[in-house]
Every structure is written in C-alpha cells, then in structure tokens.
Amino acid sequence: MSQLIVLEQLSKYFGAFTAVDSIDLTVPKGQVLGLLGPNGAGKSTTMKMIAGFLEPSSGRAEIAGFDVSQSPVEVKRRLGYMPEGAPSYGDMTPGSFLNFIAEIRRFSGSEKKRRIDETVEKVRLSEVFHQQIDTLSKGYKRRVGLAQAIIHNPEVLVLDEPTDGLDPNQKHHVRGLIEEMAKDKAIIISTHILEEVEAVCTRAVIINQGKLLVDGTPEELLERDPHHRAVVVTVLGDSGDKVREALSALGLIESVVGRLDQIRLIGSNSKDVSRMIREKELPVEEVYIEWGKLDNIFRQITAPREAIDA
Amino acid sequence: MHNIYIIAKREFQAYFATPVAYVFLVIFLAMTGSFAFFLGGFFSRGQADLVSFFSYHPWLYLALIPAISMRLWAEERNSGTIELLMTLPISTTEAVVGKFLAAWAFTAIALALPFPMWVTVNVLGNPDNGVIIASYIGSFFMAGAFLSIGACLSAGTKSQVIAFIMAATVCFLFTMSGLDLVLNFFRVWAPDVLVETIASFSFLTHFQAVTNGVIDLRDAIFFLSLIAFWLFANVIVVDMKKSA
Secondary structure, eight states: OOEEEEEEEEEEEETTTTEEEEEEEEEEEOOEEEEEEOOTSSHHHHHHHHHHHSOOOOEEEEEETTEEESSSSHHHHEEEOOOOOOOOOTTSOOOHHHHHHEEEEEEHHHHHHHHHHHHHHTOOOGGTTOGGGSSOOHHHHHHHHHHHHTTTOOOOEEESSSSTTTOOOHHHHHHHHHHHTTTTTTTEEEEEEHHHHHHHHHHHHHHETTTTEEEEOHHHHTTTSSSTOOEEEETTOOOHHHHHHHHHHOOOOOOOOTTTTTTESSSSSSSHHHHHHHHHTTOOOEEEOOOOOHHHHHHHHOOOHHHHOO | OHHHHHHHHHHHHHHHSHHHHHHHHHHHHHHHHHHHISSSOOTOOOOOOHHHHHTHHHHHHHHHHHHHHHHHHHHHHHHTHHOOOOEHHOOOOHHHHHHHHHHHHHHHHHHHTTHHHHHHHHSSSSEEEEHHHHHHHHHHHHHHHHHEEEEEEEEHOHHHHHHHHHHHHHHHHHHTTTSSSHHHHHHTSSSSSHHEEEHTTTTHHHHHHHHHHHOOOOHHHHHHHHHHHHHHHHHHHHHHHHHH
C-alpha cells in the first residue's frame, strides 16, 4: 500500500508555546484516520500544516509524494481540505462558490458542470443552490464546505470536524459519504465526537498537548478500557452479597456506579459466569457483556492527573 | 494567468454582491462632481479643460481608495476564508495580484462614470483631449498606487477599520511628501539627498506633472514601480503570517 500522507517529526511552535510536538504519522490509501484530542491539543494545527496553510517549524509533511513546503501547489491539487468551521464566502451562493472552486481547480465547460452537479447531489445542496450562503443554516454551510473539498475527487482528504453542528440525520449522511469515498483515498478527520470514530474510522490517533499518544484501530483503543468485555450481572432483590461472594472467584468484582443491584466482573468470561450462576442457582435477572467506551479511554489518556483520580 | 483571472473575477463580483459597490460609486460620483464645480470652479474658470476635475483626485482618493482596499485581506482573515483561499492550488502572488486587479478594475469603473464632464467641455469649447486622456491615465495609475498600499496594509490585520486608517495615513504621507509641510520637518536635519528623495515620492508632484500636460514616462514608471513594490510587500506579509 502506498502511503499518501507522511508526517515526519512534524512540529509547530508559536513563540515559546509548542502546539505540535514531533508527530510521526503515515496514512495509506483506503484508510480513514480519526484525529482525537481535547480542544487545543494541536489537531487543527496539524491539519493546517498538512494542508499547507501553516509552515511547519521543523519536520516535514508529504502528500502523495510531494513535499508540502517544497511543492505546495502540487500538494494542493491533490488535496481536499475543509478548515475548521467550514468557512466560505458568505456573499456568494453555493452555486457561484462551487463554480469558483471548480474554475480554480481547472475544470471548464461540461466537465465543470458535471462535477458541480455531482457534488451538489452528493452533499444534498440542490434546494439551496441559489441562496446566499450567509442565510443558510449551519448544516448547509458545513455541507458547502464539504462540497468544496471533494469537488475535484482528491487523493487525500483532510476534514476538520466535518460533522460539527449537524443534526443526527445529517451526521449519518456525512459519515456515509466519508465511508463511500474511503476506498480510494486517504482521509483524515478530526473530531471530539467519539462515536464518530467507531462509526467511520479504520484507525484512531489520540493527541494531547501536541504529542501523539495513542495509535491503533478503534477496537484496539477499546481494549484499553478496563471495562471492555467485563461481565455485568443484574442481581434479583437484595441478594447482592450472596452473588458477590459466589462470583468473586472468577475475577475482580466492582460495583456499578449508580446501580445498587448490578455487579461488574472484570477479567472473567461470560461462559464461566453463566455456568456458575446455573450451578449455584444464583438469583440473577440479567447478564451482559459490557463494551468499552472511547469516552473513558479518552479521559484516561488526555485528562489532567487530578481529574482521573477524582 | 488563469488563476489570477479567476481570483480577480470572484473578487470583482464580491464588490457588487452587496450594496457597498453602488453606494461607493454614487458617493464617488457626487464628490468628484461637487469638488470640480464648487471648489474647482468648473464653469467660473471659463476654460475648456478638466483641471478642476482632476486636481482634487489625490484628496478624494485619500478617503475613498482605502475604503475599497480595506476589505481585500482583512475580511478574509476575519471570516477565516483565508484558510480556504490559501489552500487552493494557487500561489500567494496569484492571489495578491488577482485581488489587486479586481480592486483596480472597480476604481476604473468609478473613474469612468463622471465621463459626462468630458463630453460637456467638448461641447462648450475645444479642450486639449490629449491632456485629458493623459490625466485620466495618470489618475488611474495613482489610484493603483493608493490601492496597492491599502491592499498590503489590509493583509496585516483582521480589522477592516484598522486597515482603513493605516492605509489612509500612509497614503496621506505619500501624497504630502512633496509639500513643505512634510519637507520642512526633514530640511532642518537631513541631508539634501534625503529631502530630495522624500520629495520625489510625492504623489501630488507626479500627478500634477501629468495633469499639466507634461507626459513623462518617468511618472508612469514611478507609479508602476510603486505598485510593484507594495504588491511584493503584500506577498511577503501574507506569507509571513503563514510561518508565524
């Protein structure tokens, strides 16, 4: 697999402040990388350097074989970028705006028209095609920004918070669109909506204070949650102590916050637990396997120390 | 060239997307007219020429040109669209030149609108149309120089108000640098060479030479090289923000 995005020791300093600290990252074709991190972690700064809007302080970025600083125009031809907040010219209509983008991207005549029509259809902009962008809702503005980024069918797509401000239906649609485009592109999206990572990303990276902390598939990330695959047992009535005693041999017992009648068993498997329940005829209402939560992992990795202890 | 043309086209249309362009054109028209008639004594001079029309242009430009140039970059910075523009496959120079040409074309329209005055003097008498054409060209070049200053200063800020004030101030210094008001300040201590140099940057001196009918290539070169210099500075300011 060819690497479409290569970052080597990429760093950005603003005065004494280190926004991005020696990030190494490669993204091959076909991958959707989710860039996670709290606000101010350096996600947007990293994306701005990839897109060539900011010059790296040190290190380098390469897109489709071209160095971002050496051959910026070559890179920008192959890249679709939606900046944070999806800015566009408010006094234009989606129609005239996309026409401008298509012309700058050197499409003309029927090819230009076909591209605009296709993109408008893809992101569902047709009903506001002739309305001034300033007057559009947040969701539509976001889609105008997305349309601008994909109109030239780029090899590399960098989207800064593509679903921010969209309603659940629109989010679902945009995620579908990203999945659809994923197979022949390298895509980076930044987000702090963690369900989005599970929904569309094939790989997730967590950065905090400019440093890359975790890199793996969403499943690998989930494994980091100690509660991942824990067995949760709902006890009938007030026989909690009895059940607790019987199950303690199978693993570490923890109580579930907010639920007095639930017991969480960490480090056991569901077969053993259900066998034990049957053998000892324990008064149990329900047994289920808990799934790790990206939220927990995210907090565990990025929250300041005190917050974890609390 | 293709990119410059596309950028200029978008920018030019942006002027007319809001009523601002029309308001500006009407005000420009009203002010050139009233300056020429009331201050310049267009009729009472009893001469078939447009000197009274052109001689107030530097002063008009001082207030009106920064109003055209202020939005060029400051607005992009303020709304965040600069990030979009600078990540399109164009060079900074193309963006700078495209924007400047759009603003310059807009002033060309403003400058062309008072043409009935030209018709009037031709009806009333026998003016030297060569001088008038030269003055028109001179005025257009001077407007370009004002604009390039405004465009460059607009790139340094998010605020259109700051861009306007800075441009007006710098343009004022350039306009006045040939007058004693400015020169006396330097004469006291500076060597003659420096005083001469400062005086040679005066828009007023160069423009008056043109409107008086002295068509000198050096005046055209002066304005063109000034435009080139400020656009070059504009590119540097835009690129500087990139590595900041």
